[in-house]
Amino acid sequence: MNKLLSLLIVCVVSWQALAQDERYFRQLFSGELNKKGKSDARKYSWSVHTPYYSLDLNRDGKEEQIVFVKKDNEDWIEILDSEKNKIFGHIFENKGYDSELFRIELKTLNAITDVLLLYYYEGVSKYIDFQGTARIYAITIDNRDLKTLSLFKGSSFFDEVKTFKGHYHKRNYEVYLEDLNRDETKELIIKHRNASTVFIYKGQGKWQTFNQNQK
Structure with a gap:
């Protein structure tokens, strides 16, 4: 049983x-x-965006569209293909109010890689001291293939500070590309006076960083 x-x-x-x-x-x-x-999926209470900016990211004669979107307290960049399908999205790290993506540049790193430079103002903080910063981001496209879109967070290129004790400074950094080591791939350089931060592209969306001080 x-x-x-x-x-x-x-x-x-x-x-x-x-x-x-x-x-x-x-x-x-x-x-x-x-x-x-x-x-x-997360639901946002409100969302606004800039106009759609057209760029031919993979050089195929068809323009993709780039848009900066604010969703609640989040800042996003989104990329749509030529058929208006979203193919890329990334959330920025903002530090306060008035954050915005205010400049975009499409540049060439080497014969097979292009880079989309994003100039992002991270916002203003006024908790005790006033501080406003801007940071460079880089989206690479390898072999003219949109499936390789990859974003890299670079360093600050603008810094404005006013402390409670009265100290104030505003620093604007140079942002440019240059082939420093003559390997036919340009480096991304952020420079202020004699100090530079150099980003070396290693391929497949990967970067190497080193700091350089000139006497």
Whole structure:
């Protein structure tokens, strides 16, 4: 009797597991699971954006579109392909109010890589001291392939500070590309007076950083 009861329990548990598996695979192949996942996406209370700016990022004669979007307290850059499909999105790290993406430049690093330079003002903080900073971001495109879009967060190129004790300074840094090591790939350089931060592109969206001081 005990053996029969154990067998019945095993059969019931196995049937329930099979039924659950069947429901899971039915949802998976019907797309129901994907629909449930989409419903869990974050919902924003408000969203505004700049005009759409057109650039041919992969040099194929078809223009992609770039837009800066504010969603609640978040700042985003989004890129759409020539058919208006979103292919890239990244959230900036803002530090206060009045943050904005105020300049975009498409440049060439080497024969197979282009870079989209993003000049982003991180905002103003006035908690105790006043501080406003701007930072460079770089989106690389390798081999004219939009699937390789990759974003790199660079260093600050603008800094304005006014302290509670009365100290004030405003620093504007130079931002430019130059092939310093003559390897036919330009480096991204952020320079202030005799101090420079140099970013070397290593390919596949990866960068190497080093600081350089000139006497």
